[in-house]
Amino acid sequence: MTAPQPRPRVVTAAFWCWVVAAVVLVLGGLTGLFNPHDVPGPVRAMGGLIAAAGLGLSYLAGQARRGDPRFARAAVALAFALVAVLALLAVSTMWLGWLLALVLAMVGAVLMLRPAARQWFGSPGSEGFDQEGSR
Template identity: 35%
Template sequence: MSPTPRPRAVDIAFWLLVVGAVLLVVNGLMAATLNFDTARSVADSSVSDEKLQNYLTFQRGLGIFSVVIGAVLGFLAGKTRTGDPRFRRATIAFAVAVMVLVVAVAILLKIIHLLALVAVLPIVFGALSLTRPGVAAWFAEDPRPVDG
């Protein structure tokens, strides 16, 4: 008996999560490469150089963190596509954590880029697609090939 073919919702979830992960990585790379001269040209003249440097350091740190979480989300999405139910649960949990973190940073610190907020949309729909009943049933069947 051949294993049940992968539901289309799993492929859709995979691609949505990959799009969200790529957007997070691009956002992080843009934030990590901010330079002082550009920031000084758009900052208010009353902002001291020290405060601006601290702001840039924090932005770069958030950018590197965004690259890391984007890469981890992409990795988890790829492993989920293979049919491992553990990775499905981990992907859903990590996607929810990323969504909460990005929105919380945007609301509380007010220093997130628009691209990171846009990345939340495909992540939301990708995670929701992994919770559909047909997808859950497919993962419960354990469609991974058995060795030996």
């Protein structure tokens, strides 16, 4: 039996980028959701969705850090989807927090696609990051 490979630094760095992005998303989303000013309903709904996306990203990042390639793929997909939404939010609201979350989510996704991370998720005993795993 071989010893498990240690987690690469790029996976740890991606995890922390996603955690900080998730904190910014949750705080920004809750600010939009519970804004004391007269805010239209769609803005409140968008705040709730952004906060939920931040919580989802943090959960997926945590599971990916443990070595599950399915959660890593899902976290990368969510991060790239968030990048598109956050770009629109940053332009429309002019809040720099969205840009911070956008950059961190993108950096985390790119780090998770680096060869060292892909190789770690494709280690023996796992389904592999590139493979279509079906159980």
